[in-house]
Amino acid sequence: MILLTQVIGALYGMLAVIFGAFGAHALKKTFSEEHLKSFETGVKYQMYHAILLVIIGYNFGFNSSLETYIAYSFIIGTFLFSFSIYGLCLSAAKGKKLRILGPITPIGGLFLVIGWGLLLYSFIAEVV
Structure with a gap:
């Protein structure tokens, strides 16, 4: 799980730079x-x-398992949140907005909130 988390993090980072440049220029x-x-x-x-x-x-x-749930929440949440936004923007620009992606964005956001909440819980559990 350590390697998977690091690889996905690096992949998401690389793609964010590529997509950022693509968005800013193209x-x-x-x-x-x-x-x-x-x-x-x-x-x-x-x-x-x-x-x-x-x-x-x-x-x-x-x-x-808590640490695994945290990592999966961020991996899944980032994919659903960011990539649904990309799909919505690209499809809208072509005049064929994929409305099915609309509900996916908040589900991704919910996964991100859950990940942050679990991370907070893990810190609090260490102290208590």
């Missing part, structure tokens, strides 16, 4: 200002959680 001509902001939000959240995944990959021993 998509400026085809995206509205609103879609550019949404796309940028997806990139930011992806990078934040990529960094977090690398950090927990180096700091967790994954000796407890």
